[in-house]
Amino acid sequence: MGELDLKKEEISRDMTEECILPVGKLESKLLENLVFKHLTYKRSDVKIRSGIGLDCAALDFGDFDCVVSSDPISAAASDIGRLAVHINCNDIATQGVAPMAMTLVLLLPYGTTTKQIEEIMLQAGDESAALGVEIVGGHTEITEAVNKPVVVATCFGKTLSKKVPEEMKPGDRVLMSKVAGLEGTAIICSDMEDRLDFLNKEDIRHGQQFFENLSVVKEGIISGEEGASGMHDVTEGGILGAVWEICRVAGLGVRIYGKNIPVDPVTVKLAKHMDFDYFRLISSGSMVIVAEESKAARIIERCGELDITVSDIGEIVPSYEGCKILVDDRLRGIHGNVWEDIDPPAGDHLYKALNYIEQERG
Numbered sequence: 253m254g255e256l257d258l259k260k261e262e263i264s265r266d267m268t269e270e271c272i273l274p275v276g277k278l279e280s281k282l283l284e285n286l287v288f289k290h291l292t293y294k295r296s297d298v299k300i301r302s303g304i305g306l307d308c309a310a311l312d313f314g315d316f317d318c319v320v321s322s323d324p325i326s327a328a329a330s331d332i333g334r335l336a337v338h339i340n341c342n343d344i345a346t347q348g349v350a351p352m353a354m355t356l357v358l359l360l361p362y363g364t365t366t367k368q369i370e371e372i373m374l375q376a377g378d379e380s381a382a383l384g385v386e387i388v389g390g391h392t393e394i395t396e397a398v399n400k401p402v403v404v405a406t407c408f409g410k411t412l413s414k415k416v417p418e419e420m421k422p423g424d425r426v427l428m429s430k431v432a433g434l435e436g437t438a439i440i441c442s443d444m445e446d447r448l449d450f451l452n453k454e455d456i457r458h459g460q461q462f463f464e465n466l467s468v469v470k471e472g473i474i475s476g477e478e479g480a481s482g483m484h485d486v487t488e489g490g491i492l493g494a495v496w497e498i499c500r501v502a503g504l505g506v507r508i509y510g511k512n513i514p515v516d517p518v519t520v521k522l523a524k525h526m527d528f529d530y531f532r533l534i535s536s537g538s539m540v541i542v543a544e545e546s547k548a549a550r551i552i553e554r555c556g557e558l559d560i561t562v563s564d565i566g567e568i569v570p571s572y573e574g575c576k577i578l579v580d581d582r583l584r585g586i587h588g589n590v591w592e593d594i595d596p597p598a599g600d601h602l603y604k605a606l607n608y609i610e611q612e613r614g
Contacts, residue, residue, distance in 0.1 A: 319411060324403065333373060339536045342472070342536055383469060425566075428539070428562070433530040441522075462537065471560050488534050497596075526608040531577075
């Protein structure tokens, strides 16, 4: 059992006892007990509010709803301008809505140069323009409160208020766009390039190119048009974390078939050498889509016409059947097919990769 797992066990043992938390996104029980339980005031014009597994809020503006989401970039050292734009626009796309505007807050450590700030904003400006999203404001500050750049974005979308989404139900297909561990692979191959002596230069370049595939806006809009019953972008906690969260929101279970989850060979090499699970690796650029069978087939077809690969990886089941994945030896080193429980998301395995690098340096 690793240090991170020990800390998680200590946290789960007593939610009321003060303790030092591991690096990464708060696990679900902590979010409920430390954050959400204190958000007691509710307005009637808030249609969708904060909760486990929910990417966006929705505010009633009369004929239209304003869809809003906010996320930081804190684990990456390079391409943070690009990442900040995409992960926030992706959240809006989970509602089948095109993002339209965003704000950016840059918290930069002492020693940051003018060239570094300009590089972040060149990335953000290029990516937002490509998506048709205007950056309408924010804040830029040099501060000793951080030791590396942190970028926080808030993104907005607009949709007709009469739009009523489908509801997830047993029998719906679970789809996944692109590949597992997409963003994590790109970050590792970029930020840790000089430490990846077990990869050849072609593998590293291939992994870095994943930064070009971080948007899920196209598949989100298509899925919304086709009547998907649920969507969730795959961020911290990886594909299994995203599946658990979307099922938690719907109060349903799921059966996932591990061999159907596409994984790039470079990601597999990284995971084997650095001892992390690519099913738990951050993967902005990939989306979980839930839809009834006929709609799922149409989503796969339409996305394929845009060269976006969408795979059928499982089905929704009643809640009493729980959330499980069928693991095979090809992917996880287990002999024979084994059903495993899908646990709630905790620390992303990108941090395991970072810890590996630190241990190697030590």
